[in-house]
Amino acid sequence: MTTIVTDTRADIGFPRLLREWRQKCRLSQLDLALTAGVSQRHVSFLESGRANPSRTMILQLSETLQVPLRDRNTWLTAAGFAPLFRTRALDDPQMGQVMSAIRMMLTAHEPFPAAAIDRAWNVRMSNAPFDLLGGMLGEDIWARVGGEAHNLMRLFFHPNGIRRFVTNWASVGPLIWQRAQREAETLGGADMKAVLDDLGPLQDDDILWSAAETALLPVLPINLAVGDLRLSMFTVIATFGTAQDVTADELRIETMFPADPATEALFRQAATSQ
Numbered sequence: 592m593t594t595i596v597t598d599t600r601a602d603i604g605f606p607r608l609l610r611e612w613r614q615k616c617r618l619s620q621l622d623l624a625l626t627a628g629v630s631q632r633h634v635s636f637l638e639s640g641r642a643n644p645s646r647t648m649i650l651q652l653s654e655t656l657q658v659p660l661r662d663r664n665t666w667l668t669a670a671g672f673a674p675l676f677r678t679r680a681l682d683d684p685q686m687g688q689v690m691s692a693i694r695m696m697l698t699a700h701e702p703f704p705a706a707a708i709d710r711a712w713n714v715r716m717s718n719a720p721f722d723l724l725g726g727m728l729g730e731d732i733w734a735r736v737g738g739e740a741h742n743l744m745r746l747f748f749h750p751n752g753i754r755r756f757v758t759n760w761a762s763v764g765p766l767i768w769q770r771a772q773r774e775a776e777t778l779g780g781a782d783m784k785a786v787l788d789d790l791g792p793l794q795d796d797d798i799l800w801s802a803a804e805t806a807l808l809p810v811l812p813i814n815l816a817v818g819d820l821r822l823s824m825f826t827v828i829a830t831f832g833t834a835q836d837v838t839a840d841e842l843r844i845e846t847m848f849p850a851d852p853a854t855e856a857l858f859r860q861a862a863t864s865q
């Protein structure tokens with residue numbers, strides 16, 4: 592009897608990580624090679640395990656594929672190198688410039704809501720109008736949706752969250768869920784995947800997987816009705832483009848803008864009355 596031995600080097604460690612990320616980006620080996628400035632043959636050898644990558648090559652390929660810094664550390668470790676990018680706490684003295692920039696951005700956006708969130712959509716810092724908006728939705732809103740942190744996905748998709756206040760839920764609900772799924776996949780977000788796994792069984796598949804037909808507007812506002820209060824807002828997202836720290840790399844600044852004059856007037860009036 593003949594025994595067939597399969598080479599498993601391509602199914603573990605760095606070769607598998609490289610292949611998976613290339614496929615996530617929908618690139619062929621030739622596409623990646625041309626963009627990264629290496630030969631297709633070398634990419635093929637790296638993915639098959641026939642060649643070992645240098646530290647420089649790992650950083651070059653991960654930059655080309657826009658791999659998040661946390662996952663670049665995983666690539667380095669898988670290939671036998673030490674992690675390069677640190678994960679600092681927000682109160683680390685070396686994060687002072689980042690935190691100062693975030694505070695300035697949040698303050699500059701007042702009187703409208705804004706918050707800094709991590710890749711699992713946990714609120715890490717917010718401005719006064721964002722906190723005011725939370726109060727409008729109910730002083731105990733964060734306690735009702737649970738979780739160790741103030742998490743925007745739980746805010747939207749927990750049964751005790753704000754879904755009942757969103758009057759255009761059939762349009763925005765699926766889009767928010769799909770955005771979170773896409774980020775969890777493309778950013779390698781294990782934390783977000785855990786949030787989705789927790790909330791998924793609580794959702795209606797008809798809502799989550801098929802968005803209602805909507806006008807193709809430049810932005811899709813979220814319309815809220817809380818008692819007699821009516822709000823219409825849309826979000827713009829900013830990131831740190833040259834981050835060299837895992838924590839900074841994963842932060843997103845969510846700035847909310849009024850989508851109609853009434854919402855703008857409400858927040859401006861609230862700012863002057865405080």
